[in-house]
Amino acid sequence: MQSKDRIFLSSPHMSGREQKYIQEAFDLNWIAPLGNNVDGFEEELAEYNSISNAAVVISGTAAIHLALKLLNVNAGDVVFCSTLTFVASVNPVLYQGATPVLIDSETDTWNMSPEALKRALWEAKENGKLPKAVIVVHLYGQSAKMDEIMSICSSYNVPVIEDAAESLGSEYKGRKSGTIGDYGIYSFNGNKIITTSGGGALVSNDKEALQRARFLATQARDPAVHYQHSEIGYNYRMSNIVAGIGRGQLEVLDERVEQRRAIFERYYEAFGKIEGITFQPELEGTKSNRWLTALTINPNITGITRNDIIERLAEEDIEARPVWKPMHLQPLFENVKYYSHEEKNGVSDYLFEYGICLPSGSNMEEDQQQRVISIIENLLNSNSK
Numbered sequence: 609m610q611s612k613d614r615i616f617l618s619s620p621h622m623s624g625r626e627q628k629y630i631q632e633a634f635d636l637n638w639i640a641p642l643g644n645n646v647d648g649f650e651e652e653l654a655e656y657n658s659i660s661n662a663a664v665v666i667s668g669t670a671a672i673h674l675a676l677k678l679l680n681v682n683a684g685d686v687v688f689c690s691t692l693t694f695v696a697s698v699n700p701v702l703y704q705g706a707t708p709v710l711i712d713s714e715t716d717t718w719n720m721s722p723e724a725l726k727r728a729l730w731e732a733k734e735n736g737k738l739p740k741a742v743i744v745v746h747l748y749g750q751s752a753k754m755d756e757i758m759s760i761c762s763s764y765n766v767p768v769i770e771d772a773a774e775s776l777g778s779e780y781k782g783r784k785s786g787t788i789g790d791y792g793i794y795s796f797n798g799n800k801i802i803t804t805s806g807g808g809a810l811v812s813n814d815k816e817a818l819q820r821a822r823f824l825a826t827q828a829r830d831p832a833v834h835y836q837h838s839e840i841g842y843n844y845r846m847s848n849i850v851a852g853i854g855r856g857q858l859e860v861l862d863e864r865v866e867q868r869r870a871i872f873e874r875y876y877e878a879f880g881k882i883e884g885i886t887f888q889p890e891l892e893g894t895k896s897n898r899w900l901t902a903l904t905i906n907p908n909i910t911g912i913t914r915n916d917i918i919e920r921l922a923e924e925d926i927e928a929r930p931v932w933k934p935m936h937l938q939p940l941f942e943n944v945k946y947y948s949h950e951e952k953n954g955v956s957d958y959l960f961e962y963g964i965c966l967p968s969g970s971n972m973e974e975d976q977q978q979r980v981i982s983i984i985e986n987l988l989n990s991n992s993k
């Protein structure tokens with residue numbers, strides 16, 4: 609059992625408004641799949657993001673899988689993916705029997721390097737095998753350089769899937785994160801900025817494609833009274849109860865973004881001017897939801913490593929984590945092609961080696977955050993030369 613005073617990296621933060629929607633579903637005995645909360649959540653989510661269509665499903669991973677299905681990604685195809693991410697962005701490529709190619713980060717956003725992407729696409733074209741899709745991640749809430757990425761991809765006619773699992777509520781040049789590519793996906797997993805306990809969404813302005821996604825997500829059942837099927841389907845739809853939680857959570861999303869940004873600001877105030885510490889930047893023209901506050905600590909300058917901090921915080925029952933381990937360093941992707949930012953110079957390796965995510969939950973109290981800050985300050989002071 610964990611103590612009740614434990615400070616989490618990011619834990620569910622209910623608003624109290626979820627109950628109303630769940631109660632409605634109970635009152636109507638609309639517990640079974642689909643129903644008014646699913647329809648309502650889809651409409652409200654699409655409206656929030658100023659996009660025409662949303663389909664809600666059981667997870668962000670399922671949403672990525674459906675996007676790949678819609679783009680006709682099959683065995684033997686290639687899909688380009690961000691290397692610095694959670695494995696869920698890449699696993700669906702494997703579900704389809706396709707091969708990922710991993711693209712490094714750049715330093716301005718920590719996300720997909722347009723330079724590495726350009727080189728990878730140029731080479732793929734030379735070799736006569738362009739990818740069927742590019743999956744670009746917006747790490748910890750910060751948008752990738754979408755103008756550059758969209759322009760490079762469109763010059764090769766390669767569709768883009770935005771993995772916005774971590775960036776719901778973030779903005780890129782006035783547009784909501786996840787709405788710029790051909791498809792966008794969100795996650796409502798327990799640690800995300802809003803949660804349904806588990807869930808995800810696929811968004812697009814292509815109404816027919818999303819209709820097809822809903823069809824594939826309900827066992828691909830042909831229109832007939834007898835159960836008839838002509839292709840592989842999945843059981844991926846979100847339930848009406850879960851969607852009720854989502855409706856209640858969506859109402860407080862903007863509040864959650866501001867809360868997480870305030871948490872970031874407090875960390876930044878404490879450590880932003882310390883030599884050897886670099887926070888994940890916010891690219892000009894973008895607004896990050898600051899899902900997690902992430903920074904790098906150069907031990908040669910600060911005298912402490914990010915693992916020192918993680919271990920010290922753990923002693924105080926406080927959860928902190930390293931930045932995601934890049935996919936090109938994972939045993940699962942040992943033999944997968946990888947393009948670094950500059951030919952001989954990787955960026956994600958550095959971010960992984962020195963990067964740390966600090967507790968960023970919107971339900972963390974200010975005095976709890978002050979405790980986290982003090983512990984890190986003491987560690988920094990005791991080791992400064």
Ligand SMILES: *Cc1c(COP(=O)(O)O)cnc(C)c1O
Pocket residue numbers: 666667668669670693694696697745771773774794795796797806807808
């Ligand atoms: C959480 C996450 C996912 C997967 O979402 P689930 O809802 O947990 O399946 C995908 N990509 C990234 C970058 C994530 O952080």
